[in-house]
Amino acid sequence: MIQVQNLSKSFQNIQAVNDISFTINKGEIFGFLGPNGAGKSTTLHMMSTIIKSDEGSIYIDGIATNDHPSACKQLIGVVPQEISLYEELSAYQNLMFWGNLYGIQKDVLKERIHTTLELIGLLDRKKDLIKTYSGGMKRRINIAAALLHQPKVLFMDEPTVGIDPQSRNHIFEVIETLNEQGMTIVYTTHYMEEVERLCDRIAIIDSGKIIAQGTQTELKELVPTKESIQLEYSLLSENNLQELQKLLPYSINADKNKICIEGSVQELSNVITVSNELQLSIKDIQLNKVNLEAIFLHLTGKQLRD
Template sequence: MENLLKVIGLNKSYGKNQVVKNLSFEVKKGEILGFLGPNGAGKSTTISMISTLVDMDEGKVLFNDKDISNNEGEFKKSLGLVPQDIAVFSDLSAYNNVKFFCSLYGIKGQKLRDKSKQALEAVGLWERKNDYPDSFSGGMKRRLNIACSIVHSPKLLIMDEPTVGIDPQSRNNILEVIKNLQKQGTTIIYTSHYMEEVDAICSRIIILDKGEIIEQGNKDAIKEKYRAKGLNSLQEIFLNITGKELRD
């Protein structure tokens, strides 16, 4: 499978604390890659560097074989980011929230209205388009967060714990949205503290600890590798190789 993103030798330190250490990995077109690690593993810093929100100390990131540092504007048009913290405007309706984010990509007129409708339909909120986020449940707010991030049809979508703090039904709704996005050709980097989500939607996984990759590969192959050691779930495997619970 062809690579969409290639991370090469990424390093980042804050003072004397090196939080990302010579990190290299690939993201294949059309896959959902589970990006996992305990708190402090370097996940958020890595995502921030890939998203150009934080400068890297060393290394480079290639998108479609082009260095994003030389093509930052083009890359940002192809990138969607679903942050862990909900980032919508409480004084705008759901529809106007999505239209606002769509407009940031230079999309205007009827195309803007059409794409905003499509994004709200994709997350099941079109019938609530005129309602304000303060009237939404936690799960609905998170779906609106996703709509704002996919309205410009990104080729790469980074989702940072998009289901944290919501009920099981809302979580299942969001997982179905993610599966549909993949069917439409979106490549997804997915972080979560819920290993059952990773097992349900991800084809490959990367596990970080202390800024370094300690395991990566096809999810089923990794499960088979550790089954011989008596470990029968991703949660058990994670605990075995990191010594930490994923929810720590």
């Protein structure tokens, strides 16, 4: 659906995007994960034809953005990082404004505003002025504005920044519904939980460069540490440990009443069953997961967020 090849962009002496390439498949949710200033918005701005690249090419549904920006604009919906709504107008009036910019015929536009407001769950608030909306509701209208011309691809730049968990979940559900309906989605964030929840494939970006990309499973393989389970028992004798070792097919590291086993959550039920068989009472369980935060730390030596 989207091919980006050797894309670069500098602002004066800042290299915002430095020779990045990636492909986004039709129907997937592709995540851009990176810290502040990584180059996420700049990349999306070039893909949305808002700014021109210095080098490289972008194809959307086979069309080159540099050669045919207007045709590309019809294919994409853009949810900007900053909310771009008129505070003194109602949600309905704002959406009318955006729909008119796309030249959508009035009757069709009214119909689309209705279905879009229904999708984002704000149909009953359509007459209220934007200034009376919460941050999360504004974010949802910001998304609605990007959908009116029925794009094939949706670019979302940090659409959940500064909102409460409930609105965030609502936005996730909207994204999942749109994706089920066939929409390809590009999603930028610096929250690894968001890409873990939403994205099929992920590009990790730092200082203008893609430092890793792939599915979550592929990315986890980049880290040498393995996932592990740690259990603490009320009491674990030397005898108990030997029995555990006999019954469990993993090598066990033990320290006082604690044991640690290399393995992921799938192994947990087996460990609990065996512990119960041996009548060992479990005091605490800890899962040490390899998450995208750990991958970022491994690849850059930095935390994803300060």
